[in-house]
Amino acid sequence: MTRLDKSNTLVIIPAFNEQESIGSVIKEMLMHNFQFVVIDDGSHDQTRINAMNAGARVVSMPFNSGVGSALKCGFKFALHNGFQAVVQCDADGQHSAQYIETLITHSNESMADLVVGNRFGSIQGTMDVSVLRRFAMVLFSKVLYIRTGLTVQDPTSGFRLISRPLLNHFAEEFPAYYLGDTFEALILARQSGYNVSQVSVPFSNREFGVSTSKTLHTLGRIVQLFLNPLFVGKNLFSPKRVNTK
Amino acid sequence: MRVSRQAAQILQIALIAVLVGVLILNLSRRRLITFSYTVGWLSLCGVALLGSLLVPVVEPISRFLKVEPFTVVGGSAVLILLAICIQLTVSISGLQRQLNEVNEVVALLRDKVENDSTR
Numbered sequence: 228m229t230r231l232d233k234s235n236t237l238v239i240i241p242a243f244n245e246q247e248s249i250g251s252v253i254k255e256m257l258m259h260n261f262q263f264v265v266i267d268d269g270s271h272d273q274t275r276i277n278a279m280n281a282g283a284r285v286v287s288m289p290f291n292s293g294v295g296s297a298l299k300c301g302f303k304f305a306l307h308n309g310f311q312a313v314v315q316c317d318a319d320g321q322h323s324a325q326y327i328e329t330l331i332t333h334s335n336e337s338m339a340d341l342v343v344g345n346r347f348g349s350i351q352g353t354m355d356v357s358v359l360r361r362f363a364m365v366l367f368s369k370v371l372y373i374r375t376g377l378t379v380q381d382p383t384s385g386f387r388l389i390s391r392p393l394l395n396h397f398a399e400e401f402p403a404y405y406l407g408d409t410f411e412a413l414i415l416a417r418q419s420g421y422n423v424s425q426v427s428v429p430f431s432n433r434e435f436g437v438s439t440s441k442t443l444h445t446l447g448r449i450v451q452l453f454l455n456p457l458f459v460g461k462n463l464f465s466p467k468r469v470n471t472k
Numbered sequence: 473m474r475v476s477r478q479a480a481q482i483l484q485i486a487l488i489a490v491l492v493g494v495l496i497l498n499l500s501r502r503r504l505i506t507f508s509y510t511v512g513w514l515s516l517c518g519v520a521l522l523g524s525l526l527v528p529v530v531e532p533i534s535r536f537l538k539v540e541p542f543t544v545v546g547g548s549a550v551l552i553l554l555a556i557c558i559q560l561t562v563s564i565s566g567l568q569r570q571l572n573e574v575n576e577v578v579a580l581l582r583d584k585v586e587n588d589s590t591r
Contacts, residue, residue, distance in 0.1 A: 235535055266579070284587075288579040292572045300576040433565070 231331050236309040238263035238327060240283075241294050242318035246273040254283035264304055265318070267404030268297040274318075275382060294385075295403030298412050302389075302398035312390035321371040322386040326428040330388040339424035340393040341416045343379055344386035367410050375417035383409045386428060393421045428450040442450070479586060481542040485524035493517035512556070520549060 229235065230351055231378055238261045242249055249265065256263045266280040269291035279284045285303055290295060298315060305313045316322045326344065334342045341472060367382045389397060402411040417423050493514055500510040523530075527541045534541040 269575075284583075286583040287581045288575050289582075290575060292575045296576060297573040301573075301577050301578060303580060304583070314532075 228393060229311045229391070230409075231312050231326075231334055233331075234260060235309075236262070236310070236327075236331055236388070237301075237305045237308070237318050238300060238314045239269055239305065239311040240265045240299035240316050241301065242270060242274050243268040243291060243294070243297070244268065244272045244274060244280065245294055245318040246270070246277050247319050249274055249278045249283075250281045252318055252320050252324075253278060253283045256342040257282055259294075259324045259327070261324060262325060263316075264301060265298040266294060266301045266304075268294065283304075283439075293403050293405075295401055295408040298408055299398060299403070302394055302401065306395065306398050313394060314388045315385055315386050318336050319429060324427065326386075327388075329426055329428055330386070332391060333424065333426040334388050337339045338422060338425040340421040341413070341423045342388040343381060343383040343384050343413070343423070343425040344428040345425045346380075346384050346386070346428065347381050349393045356384055369411070371413060374414055375411065377417050377423055379413060379423065381425070382413055385409055386430075393419075478531075478541065480544075481525050481540070482524045484542065485527070485545055486521055489517045489524065491518035492520075516549075516552060516556070519552070520545075523548065 238256060240252060240256075242250075242265055245252075253263075253265070263283065265274075265283045265285045267275045267278065267285050268286040268289050275285050275287055281311075286300060288300060301315075302313060310329075312334065314327050316324070316327065322344070330342045330344055333339070364381065364383055366377060371377050371379055371382050378392060385408070387409075396419065399410070402408060402415070412422060495509055496505070496513040496517065499505045500507070505513075523545045527545060528540050530544045534544045537544065
């Protein structure tokens with residue numbers, strides 16, 4: 228496995244209507260000298276313009292396809308440009324760029340293909356969540372453990388590092404629906420035999436915009452959880468279909 | 473003139489089939505539905521028309537089920553419609569997936585074109 232560092236890791240920032248926060252997120256990336264790309268997921272506001280003005284390379288999707296599709300686009304971009312790993316980072320300023328290195332270091336130490344930034348394990352800053360979301364997260368953790376034997380405290384965290392060859396797989400096949408990009412991706416990675424690990428990262432709550440996480444979505448996802456074996460019963464990654472070089 | 477109950481049911485089914493057929497042809501002429509779906513729906517209308525003529529034939533089944541012949545023909549139509557809906561759902565899901573793929577590729581190509589032209 229290639230040792231990861233700033234030069235071979237790309238930060239992907241999927242953004243949908245984040246015109247207020249995108250500028251400050253990009254400034255932070257530039258300050259820490261990360262290579263990054265903004266994937267504008269068909270925003271209706273000034274997200275693309277603001278990101279470009281702040282100095283970002285912006286890949287603009289013609290219309291909104293959801294965060295999973297935007298991430299997949301970013302994965303393809305990373306592979307086309309020779310990166311060994313990507314770090315997913317939200318455009319709302321909740322994930323601080325300084326902790327990207329924490330993910331990279333942890334990946335090198337643990338040899339994990341996927342490292343989840345745990346938002347609830349730090350004493351420096353943690354996430355405010357509703358009772359329902361907290362319940363959902365506990366439930367997701369339990370289901371994840373039952374399905375894969377993985378213990379991940381924060382399976383819905385969008386702050387994570389993905390390295391090759393798992394990155395090749397995700398560029399081909401990645402769940403695009405709500406929570407598929409986080410929770411379901413962990414199941415797929417684990418079921419395909421990849422190493423998954425977690426590391427605690429401080430977290431700040433959203434200052435601008437509106438979260439895409441909605442109560443109805445969460446409830447729907449909980450229902451789907453109980454039907455989960457029907458939805459994710461099969462390994463989507465066929466080694467024959469994906470070039471892992 | 474008094475129309476028998478069975479004749480009334482045949483006329484009702486035939487009328488519905490013809491009306492749906494006309495609607496489908498109209499939609500097809502306005503290019504709102506593709507040729508393959510037009511053929512599918514018109515075939516269904518044809519089956520319904522045929523079914524209306526078969527009302528006397530389904531009479532033994534309706535007697536066995538203790539329902540009206542109209543209900544047997546209508547129930548069969550509902551099952552066919554359900555199958556069409558499931559097929560369309562599968563089709564739409566596939567299209568949605570293809571659309572996402574196209575969206576991703578267009579975004580990457582647009583980025584490539586924009587960056588190549590600024591070099």
